[in-house]
Amino acid sequence: MKKLICAAGRLILRLLFRVEVRGMENYRAAGPRAVIMPNHVSLLDPALAALFIPDEPVFAINSLVARWRWVRPFLALFRTWSVDPTNPFGLKGLIEELKRDQHCVIFPEGRITTTGSQMRAFDGAAMLADKTGAVLLPLRIEGAQLSHASYLRGRFPVRWFPKITLTFLPPRKLEIPPEVKGRRRRAMAQTFLQDLLRDAAWQVRDSGRTLFGALLDARRLYGRRRVIAADIGRKPVTYDGMVRAALALGDLFGGRFNPGERAGLLMPSSVPTAALALGLSRLGHTPAMLNCTVGAQNALACCRAAEIRTVIGSRRFVEAGKLGALVEAMESAGLRFLWLEDEARALGLRAKLTAWFQARFTTPETAGGPDDEAVVLFTSGSEGTPKGVALSHRNIVANRDQLMSSVDFRPSDVVLNAMPMFHVFGFVVGTIMPLLSGMYTFYFPSPLSYRAIPLVAYDINATVLFGTDTFLYGYARSASPYDFYSVRYVFEGAEKLRERTSRMWSEKFGIRVLEGYGTTETSVVSLNTALQCSAGTVGRVLPGLEARLEPVVGLEGVGRLFLRGPNVMMGYLRSERPGVLQPVEDGWYDTGDIVRLDELGFLSIRGRAKRFAKIGGEMVSLTALEEEMERLWPGVRCAMAVVRDERKGERIILVTEKKDASREEMTAHLKAAGYAEVAIPKKLLPVGKLPLLGSGKTDYPALDRLASETAGAAE
Known part of the structure; x- marks a missing residue:
């Protein structure tokens, strides 16, 4: 029975x-x-x-x-x-x-x-x-x-x-x-x-899909009429609307490129940018997201590396961002510009009806497969000339799946994405991840609008916010205590979360900022979550990603981090060898970061390998010194520069925005913290403002040049 x-x-x-x-x-x-x-x-x-x-x-x-x-x-x-x-x-x-x-x-x-x-x-x-x-x-x-x-x-x-x-x-x-x-x-x-x-x-997740294929899967799961995106134009877009826009814009611009040619995008974070990137990748024309903040020289190096001959831009964006000089320099170098506003006017009724019919009644074909190139992003250039990073469809979809397996993101979430789409944080995490997961995303064109963004968060009832430490601190200072009343998750990445930022968000809004870690080459690597969180760390490595630490001479208890997994990039594109993809050796990517891994698997970043100075045979962490300066002078930006020294090999200079900074005060603090005399900067250099990149990170090459010029002039 x-x-x-x-x-x-x-x-x-x-x-x-x-x-x-x-x-x-x-x-x-x-x-x-x-x-x-x-x-x-x-x-x-x-x-x-x-x-x-x-x-x-x-x-x-x-x-x-x-x-x-x-x-x-x-x-x-x-x-x-x-x-x-x-x-x-x-x-x-x-x-x-x-x-x-x-x-x-x-x-x-x-x-x-x-x-x-x-x-x-x-x-x-x-x-x-x-x-x-x-x-x-x-x-x-x-x-x-x-x-x-x-x-x-x-x-x-x-x-x-x-x-x-x-x-x-x-x-x-x-x-x-x-x-x-x-x-x-x-x-x-x-x-x-x-x-x-x-x-x-x-x-159990299937990461073997193209971005456009994953978008169609999300539409089937969550419904054609589900509203999933909007921008400052305040025109909500459904899944059907996003698919139509991707088809129409892809077909409109795709015919202007040779087969397999990469397309440069100089566009703001917006619905049309997301749709255009998806539409181009569907046809096999890799969108290369250009960083408008790196200057003309680095922008041209990016275009050389990825063999970009044609750039799609937005006139409104160029005017609002005062990027006329950048565009002029790029055009003078022989780059062709296609303007979204001009080309969109040529989008006739027939093209719109074709896109509508395809989106509604057919399954549009996609060129290539999950292991083909989906997007090219560029490193920040914080340590030299930017490099192109080729990410496949699988790289991006896998990282989205890793995040969804680790965090309780929900289709009912409202994401405020102010991170630029040329940044991996803004493209993979802030754009693709919510788009494939049924979440509503509001795209804001600039993360620097410290007063406007809290008001937008309040207006749209945002529940998820992404940002760097610099941006989050700026939002917290400008916001009313009630502006982030609906926010349940704030994720920070791209730079170290400072104590002052974490404390302000906790005391002013009652929100715990969750720090994560990632690179352009891997998207998100590790993340603190509501389930597993350890203050002072960048969380635990995401599922499906292998981490290996290699010993570093002169340092104990830490190692150089190598990563292997489905989200690790296809390879680099360098300006010295235009268009030649340099693959990752044996699948293991050298992050260049010195980290500590505790017994529960939490990662702590000790600094970049390049952010260690060797003085008198001793390895000195410049990142640790900068953290000590944050404790000594809270709220004041400080950075350590390194210059050559004939006697000891290298010399550390403290560059600070504190006009009345005292070397005696700094020395006393560092000695009390246990630092040896060899690790203490021998010179202070007060400046009006530290050189920064568009992401809010310190521009260390510019900082080192400034320190070297100053040291040379002093000698």
Whole structure:
């Protein structure tokens, strides 16, 4: 009778939800003793696990749930063990079951998700594995969160009978050194468990799609009429509208380029820019996002590196940003300009109708595949001539999937993206990620509008904000305490989060700023999240990304960070070898950053390898010195420059915006902080303003030139 009821249940679920079970080879590889850990997304999950997991595992069930009348009849059909989550001794019986080579099923999150993402994982499953030597076997349930049996109605587009898949992921042994005991062991066990669930969410995602293909998938999931973007023109755009714009603008400009030719874009953060980038990449014309803040010389170097002959620009943007001299220099160098406003006037009714028909009734073809070039971004030039960074479709979609597996971003979120699209933070995180995830994004053209951006956040009820430390500090100083009332997440990257910025956001708005770390070459690498956060670090490395530390001579407890994973770039384009892609050697990208990795996996950036000075045989971190100056003179910008020294090799000069800076005060502070005499700057150079890049970072090549000229003049 029991077998008949179970068979009928499986048949009904397969007919209604087209249930598919994957990864059975992983289930068999787990062996006789395993803790099976499903994620918990709906009321259907216990039935799915009970009916589709082979054999007859023991189910851990909350003792309160076991008392519900409608649950009791089902308990008679399966082997269950009632567990009181408030009683640490409640797992003893399950431990004995596992020791008899049984499979045990336990939902680590303990409750159904209300965010659509991973909830907190309790360490019970890890403790079971730790006490019995059992393996941990993640089971990922996908699709049930879109059913009416989930708790996501109003947040996700739920429907009656979505397709459901159950995927067994590779089993893992609990990897904690035996000498670790007590609270440290429990903390490491919980982190390990949280990572397993996060990695399972990442592993079932399909990153093998083009950007335009992923956009069409998002439209199918969230609905054609879902409003997903707007800019300062205040014209909301739906998924259908974005697809139409991408098709129309891509076809309009695509015919002006040779096959495979890269197109330079000198455009503001806006809906047309996003649509144009997607439309060009669909046709195989890689959009190269030009940085308008690097000056004419570096801009021309970028164009040489990527072999850009034609630039698509916006007249309004050039006029508003006073970029006439830059455009004139580029035209004088032989670059052809196509102006969006002029070309758009030629977009006739026939072209618009064609785009509408394609968007509505067909699946537009995409040139190339997921491993082809999708966009070229350029490094900031903070350490020399900018380099072109070629990112594939897979690089970008994978990084989006990594972020969605780690943070509870929701389709109900409202993203305020003021980061420029020529920056990887603004393009991948602020534009592509929300666009492919059903989130509404408001594009603001300049991150420097410190007074306007808080008002926009208040006006659109923003819930997610991205920015650098410089920009976030500027917003916080200008904003009313209520301007960010609706914001639930503020993510900071591209430069170190300073204590004054973090403190101001906490005290003025009650918001914790979450610091992350990334590079143009990899997009986001690590991130602090609501689930896993450690102050003073840049968070934990995202799933699917391997990190390796190589020792650095003269430094202990840290290493040079190398990365390998699906989000690591295709390669560099350099102005010395125009158009020649220099691939990443063996797939490992050398970040050039010196980092520390603690036992819980949190990264701390100690500085760039190039931001260490070698003085008298000692390695001195310039980044650490700058942090000490921030503690000594809060709110004052300071930076360390390095000049050649005939006797000691290099010499450090403190460049500061503090006019009355005292070397005696600085020396006393650094000595009290434990710095040796050799590490203390021998000279102070007060300036009106430090040289900055468009992203808000310090322009170190310009700083070093300034210091060298000053030192040379003094000698």
